[in-house]
Amino acid sequence: xxxxxxxREPCSTCPYRRDVPSGVWAHDTYELLRPYDEPTGGQxxxxxxxxxxxxxxxxxxxxxxxxxxxxxxxxxxxxxxHGPIPEPFVPLFDSGNEAADHGQRDVxxxxxxxxxxxxxxxxxxxxxxxxxx
Numbered sequence: 001x002x003x004x005x006x007x008r009e010p011c012s013t014c015p016y017r018r019d020v021p022s023g024v025w026a027h028d029t030y031e032l033l034r035p036y037d038e039p040t041g042g043q044x045x046x047x048x049x050x051x052x053x054x055x056x057x058x059x060x061x062x063x064x065x066x067x068x069x070x071x072x073x074x075x076x077x078x079x080x081x082h083g084p085i086p087e088p089f090v091p092l093f094d095s096g097n098e099a100a101d102h103g104q105r106d107v108x109x110x111x112x113x114x115x116x117x118x119x120x121x122x123x124x125x126x127x128x129x130x131x132x133x
Contacts, residue, residue, distance in 0.1 A: 004047065005083045007059040010090060011052035013117055016060025016099045018091040023103065023110030024117050025051070030103040033096035036065045036074065043075040047082075051121075063088045064095065 010017050013024055015033060035044050048061035062085045065074040077085075093099035106114060 004055065004057050004080070006057040006062045006085055007050050007053060008086050010059040010063075010088065010092065011050055013051055013121060014058065014060040014092075015051075015103050016058070016064050016092045016096075018093060018102075020103075021106070021111050021114035021117055023106035023108075023114040024121075025103055027104055027107045030100040030107075033061070033100045033103075035096075036061065036076075037096045040073045040075050040078070045076060045079060047076040047080060057082060059086060059088070060092050060099075061096075064092050064099070 013020055015025055015030060032048065035042070036048070048058045050056045050058045062074070062077065062082075066077065066085055093102065110118070
C-alpha cells in the first residue's frame with residue numbers, strides 16, 4: 001500500500017488517551033491536536049504521527065477524529081492512502097480540544113506520574129532527548 005499505516009493501537013503515551021497523565025508533552029504539541037476538530041476544509045493536510053512510532057499515523061488521532069461522531073471528515077485521511085482505522089481498546093478523549101485541554105492542564109506543574117512517564121520516554125527514545133517533551 002502507498003502511504004502510511006495507522007497504528008493498530010494507541011501508544012502508551014498517546015495524547016488522545018484518557019489514562020495518560022496531563023503534562024507529558026509540550027504545550028505546543030497539544031496545540032497540534034486542535035485544528036483537526038475544525039470543519040474538513042479548515043483542517044491541516046498533514047497527518048498526525050505517532051509519538052512512539054512516527055513512521056505510523058497516530059491511532060488516537062485517527063479514531064477520535066473519524067469514529068467519535070465527529071461532524072467533519074478528517075481531511076488528512078481523505079487525501080492520503082491509508083489502511084483501515086483499528087478499533088480502540090482503551091478510553092480516548094472525544095475530540096482534539098478535549099485531549100489538548102487535559103494535556104495542557106499540568107504542563108507547568110506535572111505530577112509524579114507525568115514526570116515518570118517523561119523520564120521513561122526520554123530514556124527509550126533518543127530522538128526525544130533535547131526536545132521540549
